[in-house]
Amino acid sequence: MNRKLLITLALLTILIVSIAGIAVAVINLLYSMPMQATVQSVSALTIYVNKTLWSNNTEVNWGNVTTSNNFMLLDIYNSGNTELSITFHTTPPQNWTLSYNQNGTIVTPSTWVNGTLTLTVPENATATEYAWNNYIEAT
Secondary structure (H helix, E strand, C coil): CCHHHHHHHHHHHHHHHHHHHHHHHHHHHHHCCCCCCCCCCCCCEEEEECCEEECCCCCCCCCCCCCCEEEEEEEEEECCCCCEEEEEEECCCCCCEEEECCCCCEECCCCEEEEEEEEECCCCCCCCCCCCCEEEEEC
């Protein structure tokens, strides 16, 4: 073969490989599609007191209580998408106690925490109507 023909074939081969490389680079550049998405953390609870749906700031009436232990169900459903630690806070009348047996429980999304509120009224409680505040903290 003649030297000129070999050089031409070599240059042609280099040209074809270069064009193919550029084509691949352009295709990769045009079709590269990195993506990113963020799911926002949603903290949400659904609360039932004695199997009745409760809404924020609605008064819970214990009715007539005895001077001993009184009980109510407090069921909490995590309707959000992040796990939450449940803490029940209260300021009952002096010498009274109110406790929640699931305090500090971690509730995962789409699950329930079923618990009991226990209100203990002292023997010397005066016969009258009492009111106090409570709140549920979810962290």
